[in-house]
Amino acid sequence: MISILKRYLKKYIGEIIGNIAIVAAQMVIQTFLIIGEMQRIIDFGVVEGNFDYILHAGIRMLVFTLLAGVCTVATSYLSAKIVAGVTTALRNDCFHKVLSFSAQEYNEFGISTLMTRTSADCVQIQILLINFLRSCLMLPILIVCIMILVFRVNVTLFSVLFVTFIFTIFLLVYFGAKSSDAFEALQCKVDRISLLVKEKLSGVRSVRAFRNEELEEKKLAGANEDAYNASIYANSKINFLAPLSLVIMNWAVVVIYFIGSKQLQAGMASISDLLVIFQYLTYFIGSLAAVPILINMIPKAAVSGRRIKELLDYEPEEKQKTVTKYEPVLCANGITEGEVEFKHVIFGYSGATDVIADISFTAMSGKTTAIIGTTGSGKTTIMNLILRLYEMTFGEILIDGKSIRDYDVDYLRSRISYATQKPMIFQDTVYNNIVSYNAACSKERVEAACDASEFTQVLEKLPNGLESEMSQGGMNLSGGQRQRLSLARTLAKDAAIYIFDDTFSALDAKTEASARKKIKEMLKGKTVLMVAQKISTIVDADQIIVLDRGRIAGKGTHKELLENCKEYQEIYKTQCYVEKEGM
Amino acid sequence: MAGEKKRKAKSPVLKRVLTDIEQNRTLLLFSVLIIIVSKICISYAPKLAGNITDFLARSVETGNFEAGFMVQQCVILLILYLVGNGADGMINRNMVKISQNLILKLRNKAQKKLNRLTFQYLDTHPAGDILSRITTDMMTLSNSIESTVPSMIGQFVQLFGVVILMVMTNPLLAVIYLVTLPLSFIMTSFISKKSKKEFKRQQIAMGDLNAAVLDTFTNHMVVKAYGCEKEKSDLFNKLNQEVCDSYVKSRFIAGFMLPISMFASNISYIILCVVGGYMLVKGTLTLGGFQAFLIYGNMVSSPLSSLANSFNMLQNGISALERIYEFLDEEEMAKEIPADKIVPEEIKGEVRFEHVKFGYVPEKTLMQDVSLTAKPGMTMAVVGPSGAGKTTLINLLMRFYDINGGRIYLDGKNIADLSKDNLRSAFGMVLQETWIFDGTIAENIGYGKPDATREEIIEAAKTVQCDSFINKLPEGYDTHISEENSALSAGEKQLIAIARVVLADPQILILDEATSQVDTKTELLITQAMEKMMENRTSFIIAHRLFTIRNADAIIFMVDGDIKEVGSHEELLAKKGLYASMYNSASDTV
Secondary structure, X not given: OHHHHHHHHHHHHHHHHHHHHHHHHHHHHHHHHHHXXXXXXXXXXXXXXXXXXXXXXHHHHHHHHHHHHHHHHHHHHHHHHHHHHHHHHHHHHHHHHHHOOOHHHHHHHOHHHHHHHHOHHHHHHHHHHHHHHHHHOHHHHHHHHHHHHHHHHOHHHHHHHHHHHHHHHHHHHHHHHHOHHHHHHHHHHHHHHHHXXXXXXXXXXXXXXXXXHHHHHHHHHHHHHHHHHHHHHHHHHHOOHHHHHHHHHHHHHHHHHHHHHHHHXXXXXXXHHHHHHHHHHHHHHHHHOHHHHHHHHHHHHXXXXXXXXXXXXXXXXXXXXXXXXXXXXXXXXXXXXXOEEXXXXXXXXXXXXXXXXXXEEEEOOOOEEEEEEOOOOOHHHHHHHHOOOOOOOEEEEEEOOEEHHHEOHHHHHHOEEEEOOOOOOOOOEHHHHHHOOOOOOOHHHHHHHHHHOOHHHHHHHOOOHHHOEOOHHHOOOOHHHHHHHHHHHHHHOOOOEEEEEOOOOOOOHHHHHHHHHHHHXXXXXXXXXXXXXXXXXXXXXXXXXXXXXXXXXXXXXXXXHHHHOHHHHHHHHHHHHHHHHHO | OHHHHOOOOOOOHHHHHHHHOXXXXXXXXXXXXXXXXXXXXXXXXXXXXXXXXXXXXXXXXXXXXXXXXXXXXXXXXXXHHHHHHHHHHHHHHHHHHHHHHHHHHHHHHHHHHHHHEOHHHHHHOOHHHHHHHHOHHHHHHHHHHHHHHHHXXXXXXXXXXXXXXXHHHOHHHHHHHHHHOHHHHHHHHHHHHHHHHHHHHHHHHHHHHHHHHHHHHHOHHHHHHOOOHHHHHHHHHHHHHHHHHHHHHHHHHHHOHHHXXXXXXXXXXXXXXXXXXXXXXXXXXXXXXXHHHHHHHHHHHHHHHHHHHHHHHHHHHHHHHHHHHHHHOOOEOOOOOOOOOOOHHHOOOOEEEEEEEEOOEOOEOOEEEEEEEEOOOXXXXXXXXXXXXXXXXXXXXXXXXXXXXXXXXXXXXXXXXXXXXXXXXXXXXEOOOOOOOOEEHHHHHXXXXXXXXXXXXXXXXXXXXXXXXXXXXXXXXXXXEOOOOOOOOHHHHHHHHHHHHHHHOOOEEEEEOOOOOXXXXXXXXXXXXXXXXXXXXXXXXXXXXXXXXXXOOEEEEEEOOEEEEEEOHHHHHHHOOHHHHHHHHHHOOO
């Protein structure tokens, strides 16, 4: 956590110094001037019976008070500015780091933890920082001020105070730090509860259908019990800290009385000296109250800091592992025909065996190439490689004769329109979803896209048509409607290559047939790559690639494959089998 | 539990919470007592310290130093501080215990509640809302009990004690001092109202930001593929800046609270110094009394300024408690008094719907009059456009929802007469949305039969063709999986869900789009395996893919909640009705 803070606080070094200076000024006013004035009232006013002096001292105190108030306002503004700046930058870096991730890295981390790191964890850091800057920075300065003042008054009493201060601070910091593991453990248990509840809510039908309510109850009761124990344990570690430090500080009062009385007898101190030291002590005890709160915060913030650091420092393994070192010659144009060629492409997730191995084929310009294969055979992976959502481990992918690594990534992606397997809907208007923020997309194009994807019927039912707001994940549409919206987006984009990754699965047969017919018409002359489960979907494709466990088992047209590809025949048979059985 | 059938009359929250901490009531009472005693000690200590100062001052004047008295007074002071401050430790411990016991109790109640909530509630309330009641609200509540309650009681006692002691020490000075007090109170309450508004604005900005981040992250593929990085980044930057600005603003306004209350307490302090100094000179106030007043001044103004804050936190705690109780009071499924019973092993599997009428909301009937019969061992396929009520049919059969009219019979027994638990023991179902929980693959498959052996689990996995891919994983059946886990594809997760049902070995099967994520080849293998299982077992299949259902014994074609056509594939084709037209349009490319 500390290294993270260091990195971000660096920029604010001037503000921090300013903040410290103002806090110092405030402390000096509070101790040297205001409490000092009180001592002078006793020493000069009371002892000499000088009313005027008392009144004047009072007026001086008023001025100092105003000054102290101005300082507090200034520090609260300055510290808020520093903290807001740091957390905004932190959040910003997290967000953009995640944005730069490839699909693989998203999978590796998981969306929910990326989300937590970007939002909740940054908030934790923010809470810690503001408390540190506002309350904790004060403490050492206050101690120094008091020490100087007391030292000037009485050296013996100074040493008593010094030992007490150091001992108390040590106690708080040492035991506070020791309790951080316990609080971390507590956090884990609480996280577990929310995971289990979330799981239970999403699987409530399964739970009830399997009549496992009791099992679930036991699981959750166990998690609750764990959280209970962890919280009792963690609290037992710091419970005694604040009371103990108060007892120590207050006992110091008694010790000072005792030593003070001896000094009074010897004429080495005055009553007003004692009085003023007690004032300092009271003031110090008051400001100590912030310490336990801060100590409670540290473990949480430390966990958050570590998680943020892990994210920001993450270096994708794949980049190091790529076998072929490649120096790209970046080029921001040139994709016109949209011919895609795979040359011995290999891809594997980190650690696991290759997902696809030695894939070579050419998707001809203006033709439809279909990929069919079993679950997990690597169909989606191939599509992701073309868009460089994943980086291939080995081999080469060429578009219009040039390696895809030679194209500027943004340009490359701008020439490909991709419909994902699971429709992804932005929490925005339907229109923005369709044009994907591309202002150049014409109204006619949007209309044509909606028509071809059969989204027009859905649109008619929406309250505000194209301006209707989609909720998170497009949950205000049904699965089939979401898929049609996703298709509309794909078609609205003017690209050279169109990719459809099993995008008709949630459509009923009639809608699917009609949509496919219209899409075929609309994309005449474009290169189309299509992942499918059913042979019926791809039977008229110009080229069909049969994928089996990451390898190409056959290439050709429907007719050719039926003659010479065993795997294809099998798929065909199974699909016809069902058909014939039914007939 | 029995009495909670109807929504309870909303009894006051505080009364209820006292019932819920029943087991700790004595502990709470005891803690309050300790708080009172400790605060009395703390309040009395400065007075005693003042006495010592006076004694010392006298000693200096007279030159006569009585060590015995001094020691005695100091020992009493030590004890007062030890009791007064040390008690805080015990109070903390007790309060944590009380609050955690309460939280444990409420959490357990809430989780039991989850099992008893109706689907009406579950299907219409966002999971996030329920989740936050069980997690965030509980947190707020425990914080509020642990820190706010004892400190508020303590502050009241201290305020009261100190005021009495001030009056006892010097009534005139006490009155003058107390008059200045409300000053800080009035000023801070004005600011706090203003800052509350700013804090709310900040929360809203934060909420917007989080929504935008979540949206971008979950749709990252599209963001990349469609080059929306810049737009999403711009949106993020805008919202992030908003959060930043509102944070600075709210902090700045709240920042005035501290100086103002400090200013107010400093003014009281100055008045004390000036008037006290005057009295000292006059001889109507002793030095010890002056010292006690200076400390009392602090002891009165600090609880006053923190009381407002504590009150806010308490308010938060109470509203969290209200939200929790609100959840606990949600309507539950009626307590069942089953009039009949089935023995799962003896189920023949005859299912009959008779004039079933149903709507998810009373004013909108989805099913007007549905009747159908599935003879034992028959495979029934349910097809139709989305929204036709296919899944509803299953919801009713499983009694996730209860019908509004008509009857459903299982083996001639009205399912309304059976307990839900008993009824569901006859069924096994695979749902459209695959549910995988955090655990090993073996645990996930074993969910269908909690006492299953490893052999049985592997057997089930083999039946649905997932043994081979599981074995390919480095840790095999002990591989940890979760909802977001990437080690398995969507189709593989679905296979695991199917294996669960195979393991459970139910008498009647329900497959709701069970194989939508699986490729056709695997699907056929599963279907073949399931067919073995489905022999002599009644089964209901919902599917988009027509070819998976062509070999069903009967196809039920539904539109808008009504059954339009029933018959075998051939019969329906021959009829040239709705089914035939849908079938033909779907397969004209073959």
